[in-house]
Amino acid sequence: xxxxxxxxxxxxxxxxxxxxxxxxxxxxxxxxxxxxxxxxxxxxxxxxxxxxxxxxxxxxxxxxxxxxxxxxxxxxx
Numbered sequence: 001x002x003x004x005x006x007x008x009x010x011x012x013x014x015x016x017x018x019x020x021x022x023x024x025x026x027x028x029x030x031x032x033x034x035x036x037x038x039x040x041x042x043x044x045x046x047x048x049x050x051x052x053x054x055x056x057x058x059x060x061x062x063x064x065x066x067x068x069x070x071x072x073x074x075x076x077x
Contacts, residue, residue, distance in 0.1 A: 005069065010061075011064070021056070028068060048063040048066070
């Protein structure tokens with residue numbers, strides 16, 4: 001059975017299954033911004049699963065947490 005870590009807690013404690021691009025910074029505790037994800041996407045780099053409604057982008061909270069986990073170095077919560 002997988003042990004919960006800080007990234008699971010991020011997704012579980014977020015109030016919605018989606019994270020609007022401007023809220024990525026708050027979701028991540030200030031370590032990442034939606035603009036950074038936009039820039040990475042423009043460069044063809046992998047980014048978390050997202051969707052666009054009109055001109056607004058939102059990231060799937062679980063996907064964003066997994067993406068952060070894959071890029072982190074260090075211990076779990």
